[in-house]
Amino acid sequence: MDALDVLTNIERVIPYFQPIFSADEHSIVGYEVLGRITNTEGVIDTLGPFFNDEEVPDEYKLEVDEKITKLALQKFTDEGQEGFIFLNRDARLLMLDHGESLLTLLKEFETKGLRLNRIVLELSEKTFQGDLDQLVHLLLYYKTYGIKIAIDNVGGNSGSLERISQFSPDILKVDLNLLRNDAGNKMYKDILYSLSILARKIGASLLFEHIEINFQLQFSWLNGGRYYQGYYLQSPSASFLDKEILKQKLKEKCQDYIRYEKKHLEAGYHFADLFHKEISHELIPLKKQCNGYDQLLYELAAFFNDKCFRLYICDENGFQVTSNIEKVNRKWQIQPTFKGKNWSWRPYFLENIMRMRMGKKGLLSDVYSDIDSGESIRTYSYPFGDGLYLFIDLSYEFLFEEDSLLF
Ligand code: CA
Numbered sequence: 001m002d003a004l005d006v007l008t009n010i011e012r013v014i015p016y017f018q019p020i021f022s023a024d025e026h027s028i029v030g031y032e033v034l035g036r037i038t039n040t041e042g043v044i045d046t047l048g049p050f051f052n053d054e055e056v057p058d059e060y061k062l063e064v065d066e067k068i069t070k071l072a073l074q075k076f077t078d079e080g081q082e083g084f085i086f087l088n089r090d091a092r093l094l095m096l097d098h099g100e101s102l103l104t105l106l107k108e109f110e111t112k113g114l115r116l117n118r119i120v121l122e123l124s125e126k127t128f129q130g131d132l133d134q135l136v137h138l139l140l141y142y143k144t145y146g147i148k149i150a151i152d153n154v155g156g157n158s159g160s161l162e163r164i165s166q167f168s169p170d171i172l173k174v175d176l177n178l179l180r181n182d183a184g185n186k187m188y189k190d191i192l193y194s195l196s197i198l199a200r201k202i203g204a205s206l207l208f209e210h211i212e213i214n215f216q217l218q219f220s221w222l223n224g225g226r227y228y229q230g231y232y233l234q235s236p237s238a239s240f241l242d243k244e245i246l247k248q249k250l251k252e253k254c255q256d257y258i259r260y261e262k263k264h265l266e267a268g269y270h271f272a273d274l275f276h277k278e279i280s281h282e283l284i285p286l287k288k289q290c291n292g293y294d295q296l297l298y299e300l301a302a303f304f305n306d307k308c309f310r311l312y313i314c315d316e317n318g319f320q321v322t323s324n325i326e327k328v329n330r331k332w333q334i335q336p337t338f339k340g341k342n343w344s345w346r347p348y349f350l351e352n353i354m355r356m357r358m359g360k361k362g363l364l365s366d367v368y369s370d371i372d373s374g375e376s377i378r379t380y381s382y383p384f385g386d387g388l389y390l391f392i393d394l395s396y397e398f399l400f401e402e403d404s405l406l407f
Helices: 003-009 047-053 058-078 090-098 098-112 133-145 155-166 186-202 214-222 246-288 293-303 349-359 397-402
Strands: 013-022 028-038 044-045 084-090 119-124 148-151 172-177 205-209 225-228 308-315 324-328 331-335 376-385 390-392
Touching: 003 058, 013 058, 028 047, 028 119, 044 397, 047 058, 058 084, 058 090, 058 098, 084 090, 090 119, 090 133, 119 133, 133 148, 133 155, 148 331, 155 186, 172 186, 186 205, 205 214, 214 225, 214 246, 246 293, 246 376, 293 308, 293 331, 349 376, 376 397
Parallel strands: 028 084, 084 119, 119 148, 148 172, 172 205, 205 225
Antiparallel strands: 013 028, 013 225, 028 044, 308 324, 308 390, 324 331, 376 390
């Protein structure tokens, strides 16, 4: 259906509602409003192409958008819905009249019983070329009415994190479309992870959308998703649903994920415990026999040859007091150039030193990418005594073989 057809058949435009589920209650907390049109054969078509088509004049889009919004708000109010209603707005179109017509419309419905703090404005701002300050100003003004701001599709848009924080959004919507399987796109996963950190820092909630398979839901749960949306949960439809429609299913899923993650964490703690004992055991004779720390590490490396590929010792301020003992082409090498380097700038470094000092126990890091090889590794750190700390980088091959240490 071309743009003019949509406009001349505007009475056939209808709103569809896609439920959004909460991670804390496993119930529907709101709906995103989507535009649909019934064609001549009675088939429902999406209006996505119409809104995304740059050839379609702005006035057309505004008119159709207003129609959908009115119908959606009418139904929402008539049926006494209490959750959130998410309305999509293109930042550029919104700014054509400085957001006035939308606010007028919302206020009109306020007199019919709509509470404006139920409105979530889903803003797509990627292509916004206008004055950013004015847009930020408008959104802050909207917020004084209790209207919430969600930034649409931030996943593929990580270059604009600073820009995003300026909006003080309540919700970041992250598209999980690219994340189809466990192997996934590692870089994309890392971007999503950094988004979850950002969301936490700026006090925004994460909403993961386009969840179409179990793995994506599990990923959302593990990465701080407060809200979930997608076909795996529920398709858009013309009506509102029972809030508790998935309560049982989501609760069971959540329990699966918890079981799995606990197993992963337990494996890590279990390994750390055993490894602590093994190292302590080996160190007793080595401390007596060896002439200096480099030689000691060299002997230790040989003993743990199947587990690790790099060892070194730092003082509690992060200054490296030994060489790197590193496996290169399956042979151990002593690399003295690392002596004296400082690692206190690394994330969690001092915090981990403190934890070891207070707890008198070794620690296993999370899984991260080694700077040199790019491989997924973990580091085991160990309180060596005399204010020194031993770091042992565990190899990918070893972690891969050990059940539950990598995933
Ligand atoms: Ca949207």
